[in-house]
Every structure is written in C-alpha cells, then in structure tokens.
Ligand SMILES: *[C@@H]1O[C@H](CO)[C@@H](O)[C@H](O)[C@H]1NC(C)=O
Ligand SMILES: *[C@@H]1O[C@H](CO)[C@@H](O)[C@H](O)[C@H]1NC(C)=O
C-alpha cells in the first residue's frame with residue numbers, strides 16, 4: 001500500500017489512468033477471498049465488538065463482509081492471520097469478549113487506557129498464541145482465575161493488568177505454566193494475599209515484577225531469589241513485613257529495587273552484591289542500622305531513597321564513589337555526624353538532595369554547592385549551624401530550597417545571597433534567624449519566580465517588608481509567629497497570584513486592610529496547576545505536590561487588629577479558611593461572610609464582636625470548624641442548619657448569647673451569671689496550640705510549611 005501511495009505522489013500527474021487501473025487491480029486483489037482474514041477471525045472480532053457498549057469509532061471500519069485485516073487497530077501476518085489487536089486509548093466501554101481467544105495467531109493484545117469493565121477472560125491468559133497481553137488502565141474487576149499446573153506450557157511473555165480494580169489473591173500455579181514469562185505488572189489494584197512464590201520456578205527469563213499499590217501482605221518469599229535474571233522488582237505501598245531475603249540481595253542483575261511504604265525491617269549490610277543497581281527505594285519502612293561503606297561499590301546507582309526509616313550512623317564517605325547519583329533521599333531517620341565526609345563535588349549529576357529530619361551537625365558542606373544541576377535541596381530540621389554560604393548562588397537550577405530549623409543566622413545576608421538563585425520557586429526558611437530584624441531594604445530584588453515563601457516562627461522584628469511587593473508570582477506567604485509590627489501594607493493586592501496568606505501571631509495593628517479584600521486569587525477560583533520539585537510536607541502523611549492543592553487561606557489571628565470586619569470580605573468567594581481570632585475587632589459579623597460559600601474554617605473567636613449571629617451562616621454547608629467564642633454576641637444561635645453541627649465550645653464566652661446547645665437557654669434567667677465561667681481571653685497571654693488539618697481533625701505540627709489553619713485551646 002505504501003509503495004503504491006508513493007508512486008501516486010510521483011507519477012499521478014503524468015500517468016493518471018495507469019494509476020487508476022493499478023489501484024483498481026489492487027482493490028480487487030485485496031477483496032479477493034483468498035487474501036482476506038478468515039470468517040472465523042472476523043466473527044471473533046465482531047463478537048468482541050458486540051461485547052462493547054461504547055466502541056470508540058470502531059464501527060467505521062469494523063464491518064462484516066470486509067477483510068478484518070484492514071480494520072482499525074488490527075494487524076495481520078502476510079498469510080492474513082490476525083497477529084495484533086492494538087486498541088489502546090479508544091474510549092472503549094463494555095467487557096472483553098472471550099472470543100478474542102479464538103484468534104489462533106494473535107500475538108499481541110493491547111487494550112490499555114480504555115474504560116473496559118468485567119473480568120479478564122481466562123481464554124486470553126491461557127491462550128496458545130498470545131505473548132503480550134496489556135489491559136492496564138481500565139476498570140476490570142473480579143478475581144484472576146488460576147490455571148491448573150497440568151496445563152501445557154503457555155507462550156505469554158508480558159502480562160500487564162496494572163491500574164484496574166482486580167481483587168483477591170494473585171494466582172500462583174498459573175505461573176508454573178508460563179515458561180516464557182518475562183514481565184508481570186499487577187500494580188495499582190486491590191490484590192490481597194501474598195507475593196506468589198512460583199514466578200521463577202519455570203521461567204528462567206523472568207525480568208520484571210511490579211506489585212506496587214495493592215494490599216499484599218506477608219514477607220518477601222525467598223523463592224524470588226531464584227529469579228536470577230530479575231532486573232526490576234517493585235512492590236511499594238503494600239503491607240509486606242519481614243526482611244529482604246538474602247537470596248534477593250544476590251541477584252546481581254537487579255537494577256531496580258523498590259519497596260517503599262511497607263513494614264519491612266532489617267539492615268542493608270548485604271547490598272553490595274547488587275552491582276547493577278540503579279534505583280534503591282526502601283523509604284517508609286522500619287529499616288535500621290547504617291548505610292554500609294560498600295554502597296560505594298554500586299557504581300550505577302542513580303537513586304537512593306531510604307527516607308522514613310530508623311537508620312542511623314554517619315553517611316559513609318564512599319557514597320562519593322556513586323558518581324551517577326541523581327537523587328539522595330534520607331529524610332526522617334537518625335543519621336548523624338558531619339556531612340563534610342561526603343565529597344559532593346564527585347556527584348555532578350545530583351538533582352535532589354533530601355536530608356530533612358536527621359541529626360546532622362556542623363556546617364552545610366561547601367561541596368554541595370558544586371553540584372551545578374541541583375534543583376532541590378532539603379536540609380530542614382537538622383543541627384547544622386552558621387550562615388548561608390555565598391556559593392549557593394552557583395546553583396542556577398535550584399528551584400526548591402528548604403532550610404527550616406537549622407539554626408541559620410543573618411537573614412539579611414541570606415536574602416542577599418539567595419536573590420542570585422533566579423530559579424527559586426519555593427523557599428522554606430522558618431524557625432531560623434531568631435530575633436533578627438526583617439530586612440526592610442527596598443533594594444532587595446530577584447526572587448521573580450518565587451511562589452512559596454515560608455518564614456514562620458523566626459521572631460523577626462520590623463514591618464512586613466516592602467520588597468515583598470515585587471514578588472508578583474508569590475502564591476503562598478507564611479510569616480506567622482514573628483514579631484512584625486505596623487499595618488497590613490496596602491500593596492497586598494498587587495500580589496496577583498497570592499492565595500494563601502498567614503500573618504497570624506504577630507503584632508500587627510490597624511484595621512483589616514481593604515487591600516486584602518481585593519486579592520485577585522481569593523476572589524476567583526482558578527489556580528493554574530503547577531507541580532513542586534518536591535512535595536511540601538504539612539504532616540507526616542500530608543504532603544502537597546501542587547501549589548493549587550494548598551488551601552486558599554487568610555489567617556490574621558493573634559495580632560492587634562482593630563475596627564470592624566469589612567463587609568467587602570464577602571468578595572473573597574474562593575476562601576476556604578478565614579481566621580480573625582484573638583484580635584480586637586468590634587462591630588457585627590457582616591452578613592456578607594455568608595457569601596463565601598466554600599468556607600470550611602471560620603474563626604472569629606476572642607474579639608469584641610457584638611450583635612447577633614447572622615442566620616445565613618447556616619447556609620455555609622462546608623463549614624467544618626466554626627468558632628465565635630469569647631466575644632460579646634447576643635441573641636439566639638440560629639438553628640436548623642450548619643451551625644447546629646458545632647458544640648457549645650464554638651459559642652462559649654458570649655454572656656448574652658443563648659441557644660439550645662448552650663447551657664444558657666434562651667429566656668432563662670441565668671444570663672448574668674454565665675459570664676463568670678467564661679473569662680474573656682482576648683488580651684490576656686495566650687499560648688497557641690497550632691493545629692493543621694482542616695479535613696482530618698487536629699494534626700501534629702510537623703514540617704516546613706505550617707499554615708495555621710486554626711488556633712484552638714487558649715490556655
Ligand atoms: C471518533 O472520531 C472523531 C472524528 O474523527 C473524533 O473526533 C473522536 O475523538 C473519535 N472518538 C474516539 C472515541 O476515538
Ligand atoms: C457476518 O456475515 C456472515 C455472512 O454474511 C454471517 O454469517 C455472520 O453471522 C455475520 N456475523 C456477524 C457477527 O454479524
């Protein structure tokens with residue numbers, strides 16, 4: 001066909017009639033019965049089509065009476081036997097007909113990325129011809145049936161049933177008859193039971209096993225050690241326990257060993273035989289011991305992820321010999337000692353270094369700054385000390401920098417240095433620079449790309465600095481728990497991208513600026529999805545990978561703001577969390593708050609707010625935290641809506657307020673005496689318990705972006 005088409009291009013102008021007759025001959029030739037697929041094959045395919053409720057556009061070419069070898073997605077051998085059915089990403093719905101198993105010459109069946117449901121016909125798995133079967137990314141369900149071990153050997157090499165809804169146990173005896181099996185991918189289903197032990201019993205070429213994202217339990221079977229050609233083993237996000245079997249660590253062909261988020265334990269002392277290892281990911285387990293010196297023998301290593309384990313000791317200097325390494329993730333362990341032992345300048349490919357939450361001490365090694373390709377550096381929560389090195393400005397690709405709580409000093413110098421890191425999008429430097437003065441210098445520039453800036457709990461003195469107004473790409477600004485004074489600057493609404501602002505627990509004064517009521521991102525609901533280089537942790541199990549997933553939030557709590565809550569607050573329709581508690585706000589709750597219909601957190605507690613609670617608050621159906629306690633509200637708590645879902649602690653400390661959920665019922669005579677119980681807290685010294693999660697109750701303060709959603713329990 002292609003040759004004919006080509007001759008058309010070349011000659012049709014000169015020899016149109018020749019071409020036409022040639023084409024006619026060819027069409028007749030194609031249509032002649034001897035050169036079409038057999039009726040049985042055509043019928044099998046039509047049976048398959050009949051099983052579909054939504055067939056993409058297949059019916060345009062899949063017509064009874066035509067040669068099925070010409071049908072969309074079908075490839076035949078020269079003798080017109082169907083060898084390939086390739087129907088990936090066709091929006092197919094319905095079930096997979098077992099009749100496909102009647103295509104006796106079918107070698108490859110690829111139905112990935114459709115919406116197919118029902119089971120996977122055993123006829124396909126046990127087919128006498130199929131070598132590649134890929135039904136991944138569908139909605140197939142049910143159990144996989146076993147093939148009896150008496151079944152004759154089957155030719156299947158690649159089976160991919162990943163990302164479906166399969167459940168039950170992974171078959172076991174089936175693999176005994178798959179003597180040619182090379183790759184098995186069952187990831188991202190709901191399989192239970194244990195890792196099959198029979199995978200390599202008869203399949204010497206077995207290379208790839210992908211089991212991640214299931215509910216597989218028990219230990220890793222020692223029989224996997226028999227898979228002497230295994231290159232890729234991945235079983236993360238299951239419930240596996242026990243240790244890595246010795247035999248597994250003898251498979252020198254292994255390139256990818258990945259078991260994150262299981263309950264595995266033991267030490268890594270025996271990994272030096274895995275000379276071909278490229279990826280080692282054992283994060284989120286219970287491994288202990290140290291990183292052995294022999295790590296340096298793994299010359300091909302590109303990723304070492306041992307985060308969230310119980311490992312300790314120093315990082316061996318031999319790590320400098322893994323010169324291909326791109327990612328080092330040792331977050332949340334008990335590693336200690338000076339990092340200066342490792343010569344990072346030997347590791348020019350490094351892109352991600354994550355060492356958060358360990359016990360490293362001494363200075364940040366200067367050699368890190370020779371890793372020119374570094375894009376993400378996370379050193380938070382260690383015992384480093386000193387000032388930031390000027391050399392960090394060598395890191396032209398650095399985009400994510402997290403240095404929370406590492407006893408940094410000299411914030412002025414830090415900003416002068418960091419302004420040369422033009423690519424910086426995320427800067428997390430809270431819990432440092434204690435009691436220094438917030439740099440006010442108008443000449444601070446750079447940071448054009450900064451999207452997230454977190455400088456919480458630094459006890460910084462001074463005002464909200466004017467140079468922040470130049471960070472027009474800023475989306476998240478967290479300055480809580482400093483000692484900033486003065487007014488909310490009126491340029492706030494120049495920050496066109498800002499949607500999350502936490503300036504709580506400072507000493508800011510004045511009225512709630514109308515500039516805040518004009519913040520564009522809080523007025524509309526679109527945040528273009530972007531992705532962080534590294535996830536930002538908010539709690540051990542709460543990470544943000546995209547800025548847009550961070551809640552739209554305005555937290556002005558625990559300052560000295562006065563005046564009324566402006567009615568314009570109703571314009572901030574996109575807000576999810578509004579916290580004005582522990583200020584000196586007066587006046588009434590503006591009715592307009594009820595226009596912020598997505599609001600999940602509303603905290604107005606510990607102010608001097610008067611008047612009644614607007615009944616329309618009952619229509620805020622997403623409200624999960626609500627607090628107006630310790631004000632001077634009066635009248636009846638509106639009933640019959642969302643407000644009825646809160647307990648009396650949400651309303652306490654308003655002597656004139658009454659309602660069925662308060663001890664103080666309306667029309668009771670006790671009105672005056674109640675106030676004795678509810679000492680006003682506003683203005684007195686308060687200790688704040690900062691809790692995070694709005695969706696899942698009170699979370700533990702954990703990491704570097706701490707947005708104080710909600711200030712609870714004043715003590
Ligand atoms: C069917 O064909 C039309 C026109 O070619 C196309 O726009 C549409 O996306 C196709 N549908 C599927 C499910 O492939
Ligand atoms: C296709 O056509 C043949 C003969 O014309 C007929 O026997 C067969 O049932 C048809 N198949 C389907 C699936 O309609």
Ligand SMILES: *[C@@H]1O[C@H](CO)[C@@H](O)[C@H](O)[C@H]1NC(C)=O
Pocket residue numbers: 040098099101102123
């Ligand atoms: C085709 O497959 C179906 C279902 O597996 C089976 O019932 C039928 O007998 C087969 N037909 C032929 C002609 O092989």
Ligand SMILES: *[C@@H]1O[C@H](CO)[C@@H](O)[C@H](O)[C@H]1NC(C)=O
Pocket residue numbers: 088110112132133134158160
């Ligand atoms: C099936 O098709 C998809 C989409 O083209 C492709 O990514 C996948 O590699 C194919 N499966 C196999 C086993 O080749």
Ligand SMILES: *[C@@H]1O[C@H](CO)[C@@H](O)[C@H](O)[C@H]1NC(C)=O
Pocket residue numbers: 112113134136158159160162183184185208
């Ligand atoms: C399914 O898994 C096989 C083996 O790992 C792989 O070759 C194929 O590309 C995968 N299919 C898709 C759609 O990713």
Ligand SMILES: *[C@@H]1O[C@H](CO)[C@@H](O)[C@H](O)[C@H]1NC(C)=O
Pocket residue numbers: 217218219241242
């Ligand atoms: C592993 O978990 C299973 C339950 O899934 C339990 O019976 C077994 O004792 C555990 N083994 C180890 C070594 O913890």
Ligand SMILES: *[C@@H]1O[C@H](CO)[C@@H](O)[C@H](O)[C@H]1NC(C)=O
Pocket residue numbers: 296317318319320321
């Ligand atoms: C790196 O490996 C070489 C031999 O390959 C060895 O001589 C040297 O001691 C190793 N360096 C470190 C720091 O372990």
Ligand SMILES: *[C@@H]1O[C@H](CO)[C@@H](O)[C@H](O)[C@H]1NC(C)=O
Pocket residue numbers: 348349350373
């Ligand atoms: C740095 O990255 C660039 C492109 O991303 C690549 O071409 C270059 O080889 C890398 N340099 C080193 C030393 O890895």
Ligand SMILES: *[C@@H]1O[C@H](CO)[C@@H](O)[C@H](O)[C@H]1NC(C)=O
Pocket residue numbers: 410412413416
């Ligand atoms: C901070 O660093 C600057 C240089 O960047 C230096 O001039 C200044 O003395 C340092 N301040 C302190 C307190 O060390």
Ligand SMILES: *[C@@H]1O[C@H](CO)[C@@H](O)[C@H](O)[C@H]1NC(C)=O
Pocket residue numbers: 396397399422423449
């Ligand atoms: C990072 O810097 C390089 C070169 O300076 C530039 O090409 C690239 O676009 C920057 N990336 C970002 C995310 O700013």
Ligand SMILES: *[C@@H]1O[C@H](CO)[C@@H](O)[C@H](O)[C@H]1NC(C)=O
Pocket residue numbers: 506507508558559560
């Ligand atoms: C608010 O101002 C008063 C004095 O007017 C002061 O005593 C108090 O500490 C201030 N509170 C905060 C949180 O700054």
Ligand SMILES: *[C@@H]1O[C@H](CO)[C@@H](O)[C@H](O)[C@H]1NC(C)=O
Pocket residue numbers: 567570591592593595
């Ligand atoms: C709430 O919004 C409606 C329409 O969106 C508007 O008519 C009304 O004035 C707003 N209410 C307040 C109190 O701002």
